[in-house]
Amino acid sequence: MRFSTIGQLVFLLAHSSFVHCLGPSSCSAAPGAPTPALVEQFIVGLAPVMYGRVDPIIAHGKASAHVHLGFGNSNFGPFLDGDSALNASCTSTQAKADNSAYWTPRLSFQSPKNKSYIAVPATQEKVYYSSSMTTSDTIKPFPPGFQMLIGDPYKRSMPDATPLEGGGIYLGRNPDQGIPQPVQFTCPTADGSNPYAKQNPYGNAGLGFPMANCDAYSTGLRYDIYYPDCWDGESLTDYTSGRNYSSTAGTENGDQNCPKGWTHFPAMHMEVYWDINSFVASGDWNPASDAWPFQLAQGDPTGFGIHGDFLAGWDTDTLHTLISECKTCDGDGEVDQCSDTSAINSNDEMNACNVPSPVDEPIWGWLEEQPGCNKPQYGPQEAVQATCEEAGLSNPTTQHSDVPGWTYQGCYLDFVNYERLLTGASASLPNPVTPEWCAGYCSGTGTADDVQKGQTTKYTWMLLEYSFQCFCGSEAPKLLNTPSNTGVNGLEQGLCNSVCTADQTQICGGSNGGYSPASIYSLDRADPSSRKEKRMSHLHRHVHAHDGSF
Ligand SMILES: *[C@@H]1O[C@H](CO)[C@@H](O)[C@H](O)[C@H]1NC(C)=O
Numbered sequence: 210m211r212f213s214t215i216g217q218l219v220f221l222l223a224h225s226s227f228v229h230c231l232g233p234s235s236c237s238a239a240p241g242a243p244t245p246a247l248v249e250q251f252i253v254g255l256a257p258v259m260y261g262r263v264d265p266i267i268a269h270g271k272a273s274a275h276v277h278l279g280f281g282n283s284n285f286g287p288f289l290d291g292d293s294a295l296n297a298s299c300t301s302t303q304a305k306a307d308n309s310a311y312w313t314p315r316l317s318f319q320s321p322k323n324k325s326y327i328a329v330p331a332t333q334e335k336v337y338y339s340s341s342m343t344t345s346d347t348i349k350p351f352p353p354g355f356q357m358l359i360g361d362p363y364k365r366s367m368p369d370a371t372p373l374e375g376g377g378i379y380l381g382r383n384p385d386q387g388i389p390q391p392v393q394f395t396c397p398t399a400d401g402s403n404p405y406a407k408q409n410p411y412g413n414a415g416l417g418f419p420m421a422n423c424d425a426y427s428t429g430l431r432y433d434i435y436y437p438d439c440w441d442g443e444s445l446t447d448y449t450s451g452r453n454y455s456s457t458a459g460t461e462n463g464d465q466n467c468p469k470g471w472t473h474f475p476a477m478h479m480e481v482y483w484d485i486n487s488f489v490a491s492g493d494w495n496p497a498s499d500a501w502p503f504q505l506a507q508g509d510p511t512g513f514g515i516h517g518d519f520l521a522g523w524d525t526d527t528l529h530t531l532i533s534e535c536k537t538c539d540g541d542g543e544v545d546q547c548s549d550t551s552a553i554n555s556n557d558e559m560n561a562c563n564v565p566s567p568v569d570e571p572i573w574g575w576l577e578e579q580p581g582c583n584k585p586q587y588g589p590q591e592a593v594q595a596t597c598e599e600a601g602l603s604n605p606t607t608q609h610s611d612v613p614g615w616t617y618q619g620c621y622l623d624f625v626n627y628e629r630l631l632t633g634a635s636a637s638l639p640n641p642v643t644p645e646w647c648a649g650y651c652s653g654t655g656t657a658d659d660v661q662k663g664q665t666t667k668y669t670w671m672l673l674e675y676s677f678q679c680f681c682g683s684e685a686p687k688l689l690n691t692p693s694n695t696g697v698n699g700l701e702q703g704l705c706n707s708v709c710t711a712d713q714t715q716i717c718g719g720s721n722g723g724y725s726p727a728s729i730y731s732l733d734r735a736d737p738s739s740r741k742e743k744r745m746s747h748l749h750r751h752v753h754a755h756d757g758s759f
Pocket residue numbers: 292293296
């Protein structure tokens with residue numbers, strides 16, 4: 210309930226609220242002061258919006274070659290473009306005005322024992338908007354629809370690098386100082402040793418996988434993606450050219466500028482942490498005796514094929530204000546320090562904004578092979594894209610999880626005019642809320658533990674919303690048959706598309722910024738003994754006949 214109330218207020222304020230510094234006077238620019246030319250830094254937290262074989266830049270309109278972890282707006286999918294990004298109902302980033310999308314290959318563990326694959330948990334993600342360099346350029350916001358890709362998924366060898374006097378290689382991005390290194394890893398270790406000592410004697414960042422455990426407390430293996438900050442202004446979508454790094458070459462006072470006539474964006478740096486140490490804890494990986502067992506989703510055991518994509522969906526006024534005014538804010542540098550609360554998504558709101566993969570294939574649990582036929586290619590030669598049968602795309606408007614003994618009634622908006630569709634018992638986190646758990650909780654037929662937490666009433670209706678909330682009721686929801694929600698239902702069908710917090714393979718309603726699209730079910734009246742055999746609930750998907758060709 211809490212969430213929807215907050216959500217509703219936020220819905221009204223989002224995009225209209227002005228971002229300004231809330232901190233002490235050091236945070237606000239003096240009146241009449243010239244517009245600052247540089248962003249110092251602000252950090253935008255990210256949460257996953259989707260895992261799946263989706264890449265709206267490289268594989269627009271079809272399944273992509275390998276699994277990505279995507280962050281950002283809820284229209285993330287094969288058809289995403291600037292317009293649909295701005296039009297999305299929510300975003301999994303910390304800034305409500307940031308309807309961009311960011312994506313990078315998923316990391317998987319390959320068991321040294323039986324060669325099966327399983328996803329590595331991603332634990333923390335953020336993107337830095339900064340310009341730690343000085344520049345005489347004006348920093349401009351990204352226009353919606355602007356795309357870029359950095360890194361080469363097929364690379365399997367050490368990139369060209371500039372040796373530094375005194376040892377190591379140049380790992381920065383100023384082309385005047387060395388060959389820019391836009392994609393790298395950081396591997397903090399418990400004993401402080403540096404697996405990249407030869408590349409970088411001064412820190413633990415480097416190129417390619419570290420081939421060592423990154424076991425520093427509460428960190429993990431980190432992807433570091435540094436996006437280009439200069440654009441020639443020619444094409445929003447031609448991601449292969451006209452994007453580059455700012456340089457000190459030929460400038461005064463060491464200013465780091467873009468070529469004349471180009472647009473200078475904030476320098477963006479995305480960090481994604483992966484908990485590789487958990488495989489040591491589980492006994493599946495012995496770093497002392499096993500070979501490096503982790504691979505990028507495109508079958509890359511070297512790490513040289515790491516890459517990151519970006520499709521801009523910022524409200525440009527807000528980003529402009531952040532660029533101009535957020536620079537003097539200090540603290541941990543997160544964007545909430547220079548924004549109205551109403552412009553910021555809570556962790557729950559970020560986590561509730563997610564959508565399932567539209568590609569109909571298993572991507573969770575132990576897998577024989579990485580999705581998309583991505584067998585490992587060790588290099589050093591460029592990898593070749595394996596082709597396998599093209600995967601179909603499903604129609605998100607019909608997605609729901611089947612629950613034995615219950616009938617799915619559709620997706621309807623809950624909390625319209627502050628009214629709950631079902632007013633019986635309700636449950637939320639930390640319960641492992643899935644449609645099947647909610648069914649057991651509402652009908653009193655779940656495991657003893659569920660029922661204890663639940664009610665003695667045997668409810669016959671249930672709904673799930675917001676990824677982790679379960680509501681029960683004794684009667685058909687009142688609004689189901691009113692013209693308003695009947696109409697809204699038709700309109701909002703596609704909005705029950707949030708995966709459950711407790712199980713990424715199932716659907717638990719949706720999150721629509723302010724309202725709560727709810728997945729609604731009714732208990733079958735059949736004699737329980739004649740019920741269909743209990744089976745694993747799974748995503749129920751209809752594939753468009755004509756989508757089969759993708
Ligand atoms: C934006 O969303 C509305 C309502 O869902 C829809 O009618 C419209 O076609 C969308 N526009 C774009 C550009 O996706």
